[in-house]
């Protein structure tokens with residue numbers, strides 16, 4: 001089982017990412033750390049604890065930064081609602097978060113681990129950048145960063161920027177420049193990783209608790225996509241599970257190694273990932289840029305994971 005640390009901001013698609021990570025039985029999940037993004041740190045932390053509670057998973061959860069490195073926090077309540085995970089009614093979590101910060105916890109895990117660890121960030125990159133800045137000597141202990149963020153040919157918060165990168169561009173720049181191998185699942189692939197009503201019905205028909213929560217989450221999440229993203233023809237973009245699914249079965253994806261830089265100052269383009277897809281700059285690629293997916297296999301993979309959960 002692949003040792004990983006997940007850094008997330010649940011978040012509807014983050015919650016499904018956690019279902020896939022736990023339910024696949026393919027990972028040794030050392031920790032879950034939370035980023036401020038879809039909602040405030042307090043809310044994403046509570047949501048992560050609630051999902052772990054639902055999944056009956058015995059994994060420690062750590063609280064991350066409250067704010068981006070230099071900027072005020074921007075949230076996505078217009079997608080994820082007032083609690084960041086609106087839709088299902090989830091019981092209050094039994095277990096609390098650990099009394100150590102996310103950054104300290106990640107550093108301790110990396111330091112003490114015999115094997116290299118893969119980081120899976122699916123929110124703004126504030127915590128990961130802070131870790132890399134504070135503990136540069138731990139970089140060799142990181143196998144890879146498999147993240148959801150950015151895009152080459154589209155944005156979702158500005159015409160060219162994706163939400164996770166836009167919230168904390170300076171953090172993203174630190175991560176993309178770090179020299180650690182990166183797999184980037186941006187909007188190019190995640191806007192093809194669609195979940196439709198017939199998929200949601202299939203999960204609800206499972207009859208287990210997690211299947212019902214999946215369906216309640218996706219019913220709420222789909223409201224935004226159906227009204228604001230008509231080009232997706234009724235589908236909702238299930239972004240974050242891509243970062244986990246690629247680790248489980250890269251054969252369902254298409255990627256190209258590319259040089260990627262993050263724009264931090266552009267007046268129109270702050271928070272954009274500049275992906276040199278056509279190798280104009282002739283620079284050494286720093287990112288495995290994922291841009292296509294077999295959607296059916298992806299949904300089936302999540303379905304199988306949810307089948308085995310409570």
Ligand code: BDR
Nearest residue numbers: 011013076122163164239
């Ligand atoms: C990303 O932003 C968040 O709203 C989602 O959880 C995903 O991580 C998509 O742009």
Ligand code: CA
Nearest residue numbers: 011014122123
């Ligand atoms: Ca997210």
